[in-house]
Amino acid sequence: MREIAQVLDFIVEIEKLKNVIRHTRPVGLDRYENSAEHSWHVCLAALMLKDYADEPVDIDRVIRMLLIHDLGEIDAGDKIIYASETAAQKDHEAQGVKRILALLPEHVRAGYFELWQEFEAGESAEARFARAIDRVPPLLHNLHGGGHSWREHQIPRERVFGLNSRIGLGSSALWEEMEKRLQRAVDEGLLK
């Protein structure tokens, strides 16, 4: 098969991310978000927040990470961040990423599985920043949407503050602002 036909097969296959449904509703919408539109949202959010990363980051690597970070969900589905991650689920995602990247010619896919793993590990400056950004939209959806997802999944405030404090590992300024907004949500009774 011609190489470019292989890339087009990949482009058709990743369409499926548009049908992976997440656990929060975009601001102002009744429906739940899908992982494809979420991926766009975090890429553009990262670009505009890059000056607030605590460490120097290569923003283009951050964006590439975020473009592919949810591809594993095509096979494994989306899990709410408050669910405990199992090794089996992470493995399911990894196998999914491998399967999808394998559609591409070898020289085209080179490096992307490792980039996905780097995001998952969260240890490099780019991964820490990308993971911080990834957590922001669900919080904004809740803050601007009556805390719908916190309520539906009965997430107590301690879990919301605890889990999302990791935003501060990538950007302390961002966590400071989000923490203030979460505290306001507690004061207003939105977050119990």
Next chain:
Amino acid sequence: MREIAQVLDFIVEIEKLKNVIRHTRPVGLDRYENSAEHSWHVCLAALMLKDYADEPVDIDRVIRMLLIHDLGEIDAGDKIIYASETAAQKDHEAQGVKRILALLPEHVRAGYFELWQEFEAGESAEARFARAIDRVPPLLHNLHGGGHSWREHQIPRERVFGLNSRIGLGSSALWEEMEKRLQRAVDEGLLK
């Protein structure tokens, strides 16, 4: 207002792109596509097709262009590419992009309106490639979806070939492959 709060306002505002509805259905889905998930799709498509650009392109600039290329639709809505573009509509989009970027601190938004204009003008190597990529998903949606959008909008084959031949301005290999697939759709009676 703190700068980072301004960026968060921008991040909430651009959520609206998730509610801008396009004219084709993603492969395998009954619903129409929205411009946010489309934006993710073309960014990742561009990244994986970069080796097939006719001229050397700075792929990270291409991706930034594609991340923002549809922001003007938040105020102006999406128009099918087969509709003739009016100056009033383009101006509406430009004003929309300006309004949304104005939410950002000045040093954060610097250069992005010009980047959007560069995409619209389609004259730089990056803009030619980005515009080529932007045309591919609607064709794939039709090719893998019974030609639904061509049929709904009564687009004859001459228009489909004519308008999309511009893909060849960014990547002749890509247009060659798409042209072959379109020809097959004609042979199978999908494209009249």
